[in-house]
Amino acid sequence: MPRPPTMKDVARAAGVSVMTVSRAMKDGGSVSAEARARVGAAARDLGYVFDATAANLRLQRTGFIAVTVPTLNNANFADMVGALSRALGAEGLQVLLGATGYDVAQEERLVGQLLRRRPEAVVLTGGSHTAHCRDMLAKAAIPVIETWDLPDEPLGHVVGFSNAATMEMMVQHLTSRGLHRIAFVGGDTNQDTRGADRKRGFLAAMARRGLAADRLIGMGAPPISMRQGADAMARLLVEMPDTQAVICVSDLSAFGALSACARAGVRVPDDMAVAGFGAYEIASVCVPTLTTIDPFPSAIGAAAARLILARDTMDQPFQRIEVTPRLVIGGSTPAR
């Protein structure tokens, strides 16, 4: 298998020096129209493909932005990455994506791998990381952006929101409808730190109102699936049948809960109110529609992209951008 042609090959074919080829590959280079044409023709003939690796080494700029998400298989994270990727791609930057599986140890490994590629910035989901991971990121001396969270001790920039505060909004909504016996369905590990934050927010919001927050259904390790949401609701209907409302850690589990109600002949919202998180498409299509929280994933991605693209002009101060989530009231909680 012959090795792919290099600039040297193109130069020889075009009868010019490699430098002229290099200049001709760029837009602005000062090259005579004739030389440029000859180079273009030679490159086409040879099937020349520019080698970004070599250019990166010389320029000490890779054009990579490392991004970690808990999982690819989640519309919220996919939306964020999509928005980020589009905005960065327009400026010639490329996303280098990795999934942590909701596990800080795997995040640490992943970040280590990604840093070897010399990314120009790192975008992380969440604000919880191992000590070694924090250390690596600090030493990398590149912009770090934590998202989907408002960490107390951020590594750098932050684009996020308070997961706990969203539950205050939701509990407020439910109690305003006269519902007080409220359950929470989520994971029973702290692996999904944002989910755990929402559970904490739920507990705090209930405590603030003097309501008992002892209806907690833990469904194992994240991500909590639709099926697990359905199972949780089935358990709840048996074990705590006087429950009036259920807040689920995500719309996916909330939809599962909704389905379990449908199967059990429990009317939503009359017999049971159901709320989710995430404003996934399903929330606006299912019957009844789901009351949920929209965290504006693509706004988070777009804001992160803006921070990255502005890194040269306004380098120093760490930004803390809050993207305020919105309560979306659907048919799964009672009308006023």
Add this chain to the structure above:
Amino acid sequence: MPRPPTMKDVARAAGVSVMTVSRAMKDGGSVSAEARARVGAAARDLGYVFDATAANLRLQRTGFIAVTVPTLNNANFADMVGALSRALGAEGLQVLLGATGYDVAQEERLVGQLLRRRPEAVVLTGGSHTAHCRDMLAKAAIPVIETWDLPDEPLGHVVGFSNAATMEMMVQHLTSRGLHRIAFVGGDTNQDTRGADRKRGFLAAMARRGLAADRLIGMGAPPISMRQGADAMARLLVEMPDTQAVICVSDLSAFGALSACARAGVRVPDDMAVAGFGAYEIASVCVPTLTTIDPFPSAIGAAAARLILARDTMDQPFQRIEVTPRLVIGGSTPAR
């Protein structure tokens, strides 16, 4: 901002040559235990991070596998990429991911960008590409794997299935239940070529049985959303109320159709049968569960990974691996 430390810096600090550092960074290198320890300590002190870019240039191996999908925001593609990424990551290969937006022109641009990174193989979704895209891939002289399809003129390896044939399975299922007035809901462009293939397969299957296939609802450009599925069903109920069954291009639109039936008081499957494609989680959770086709996305990803990892040992012949989809009968079509 100080430049990150290089092997030279580590070598100086450890009192050895760069070559010894290089050897100490690998597992197998022949380095004395003492030197290895000194290098390790120096590297830790300096916060040294191995520069994969430079090593790649020297080794002429990047460790990148380029992967294109229509969109990240799709559980089927996310599953495929996840399986691929896990299998490749275990061997030190990294996925370089890009989204085409269901657009061959954008795929062409994307492939051009990705090839500049010198990937060691390319995994594409689908078998339709622009002429220039095919040309670039042919000239790149690296393994190319097309997935989710069985192209007539593949570029290289293939891991997929016949989208058209899945619709034969589905039409067979519906007619065996005595349903003959069957509609198809999908896009009305050819951008989603796999969706278009399924529509062709539907038309052929109907023709084969002498059934009229004139109940086609086109909902615009892909991806067809849950909402569009709901809108399509709403239209169908008005415009062709005697329709007995609807096949939707994906489970997402099928779920939308299901919701529209629920809203309209149409009983599924008694008054209307609904079928989807993809075996998304929602299909097994919604009420009733959806009859669908499981294309085994992670099997596709795993098979592609195997082809890539075996590229050295069994280089030449192009493989054509069929991952046979399975009909999953749910409650949205009538029991026998």
Add this chain to the structure above:
DNA sequence: TTGAAAGCGCTAACAC
């Protein structure tokens, strides 16, 4: 406008 030389950080090959 064009070219020659030097070097980005790393490693294969070959000394010793």
Add this chain to the structure above:
DNA sequence: GTGTTAGCGCTTTCAA
């Protein structure tokens, strides 16, 4: 076991 040399493909710098 360790060091020296050369060079991967590109671009900056400087000279013509």
